[in-house]
Amino acid sequence: MKFFSAIKLILTLHCEESTRLISDGLERDLSFVERTAVRAHFISCRSCRKFRKQLELVREEARRLGEGSVTGAKLSHEARQRIKRAINEP
Amino acid sequence: MPVTGEIMNQGATEQPTRAEPERWLAEHGDALFAFALARIGKPADAEDLVQETLCAGIRGRDKFEGKSQVRSWLIGILKRKIVDLLRQRARDESGKRQLAADDLFAQQFSAQGHWSQRQRRWTDSLPETEEFWQILHGCVSRLPPNFVAVFVMRELDEEAPKEICNKLDITPSNLAVRLHRARVLLRKCLEERWFS
Numbered sequence: 174m175k176f177f178s179a180i181k182l183i184l185t186l187h188c189e190e191s192t193r194l195i196s197d198g199l200e201r202d203l204s205f206v207e208r209t210a211v212r213a214h215f216i217s218c219r220s221c222r223k224f225r226k227q228l229e230l231v232r233e234e235a236r237r238l239g240e241g242s243v244t245g246a247k248l249s250h251e252a253r254q255r256i257k258r259a260i261n262e263p
Numbered sequence: 264m265p266v267t268g269e270i271m272n273q274g275a276t277e278q279p280t281r282a283e284p285e286r287w288l289a290e291h292g293d294a295l296f297a298f299a300l301a302r303i304g305k306p307a308d309a310e311d312l313v314q315e316t317l318c319a320g321i322r323g324r325d326k327f328e329g330k331s332q333v334r335s336w337l338i339g340i341l342k343r344k345i346v347d348l349l350r351q352r353a354r355d356e357s358g359k360r361q362l363a364a365d366d367l368f369a370q371q372f373s374a375q376g377h378w379s380q381r382q383r384r385w386t387d388s389l390p391e392t393e394e395f396w397q398i399l400h401g402c403v404s405r406l407p408p409n410f411v412a413v414f415v416m417r418e419l420d421e422e423a424p425k426e427i428c429n430k431l432d433i434t435p436s437n438l439a440v441r442l443h444r445a446r447v448l449l450r451k452c453l454e455e456r457w458f459s
Contacts, residue, residue, distance in 0.1 A: 192446075193443045196443040220382035238400060249310075252313075256310070260288065260317050
């Protein structure tokens with residue numbers, strides 16, 4: 174039974190499921206069957222190949238965004254004064 | 264005021280009891296603000312969080328062991344406040360934005376589960392310009408709060424999936440569904456705003 178569901182996954186994987194597995198692969202190790210299914214799907218689906226590449230790029234850039242410094246955002250003068258008053262309150 | 268390496272080092276070795284909150288503001292205010300803004304989107308909310316963080320820092324000054332740098336200690340406080348706010352926003356969400364997002368997600372695929380539009384080719388690296396960061400930032404903030412929370416924790420904070428599930432009180436499969444949808448929508452938004 175398990176064998177047949179594995180074969181079915183490999184033979185019938187469509188893009189929505191494939192993107193789900195590609196996404197999941199960023200959180201956990203995919204099983205052998207899942208990996209095989211995605212690889213087999215990639216052979217015929219350029220869009221999903223691009224999708225994986227795009228997710229990798231987004232992940233890389235999101236991490237840099239997470240460092241915070243890239244946007245060059247600074248506290249406004251008003252906000253700074255307000256915060257200064259707040260921290261000096263007894 | 265530019266933060267020089269020298270000032271940073273002084274901050275690191277200074278005794279906690281002598282730490283002056285006003286100097287924290289001068290030295291770390293912008294960094295805390297940028298950190299919060301990248302995750303929270305609204306400048307006014309980010310300012311409030313910086314204020315709350317510094318105030319919490321003052322109250323908790325005795326607990327600061329001086330082992331870590333002042334900045335990373337403050338960032339740690341700020342991170343917890345950000346998660347609280349993201350959770351709060353997800354609770355307050357009426358469901359409208361979530362529905363719209365789920366709709367948009369569904370539109371990305373045909374009834375047979377194929378992409379409804381062919382994917383454009385992106386370049387092999389993304390441009391490192393302020394304009395690009397603003398677009399990425401804008402696309403993240405356009406996601407519904409439930410998706411922002413998981414995306415920020417996973418991709419900006421690089422937290423382990425298990426941690427995120429604990430903090431948001433959701434199952435791993437729920438997390439996987441949210442991240443999948445968030446990523447598909449983000450991809451779509453970036454393609455529309457940056458590549459066309």
